[in-house]
Amino acid sequence: MKIHGNKKIRHNDLDVYRISFEPGMGIYHTSKLFPKEETYSLTDQIRRSSRSVSGNLAEAWRKRRYEKAFIAKLSDAEGEAAETQTWLEYAHACEYIDK
Known part of the structure; x- marks a missing residue:
């Protein structure tokens, strides 16, 4: 695990993780x-999909030492994000949410 100063960097320290977590919680509350x-x-x-x-x-962060596994998990995250976007489009079309 990478160490920044005396602190180990965990997945929830990553900006990309925090940026993805917040909308997931927003979607939960809205849904x-x-x-x-x-x-x-x-x-x-x-x-x-949003979670x-x-x-x-x-x-992916835990598997970062293994390039193929790391890339596969990032690809899975991207796929889930696209799926979430599709479900949001349905929710909007059904008038459950505003754009």
Whole structure:
């Protein structure tokens, strides 16, 4: 693990992790307002994919010594971000959220 001064750098110290975590929490709180009939479709999907972005970034940080695994996890994070964007487009089209 890299050490900055006397402090080890953890995944939650990374800007990219914090930047991905905050929207994931925002999506969670916003999705509480979605209709009940969306619970097992849109709500679950958007929460899962938005949380997976920061989850995959955390895994990538732990696997950074192994280039292929690191890149694969970053690719997974990017894919989950794209999926989240798609679910947000659906939520907007269904008029559950504003643009």
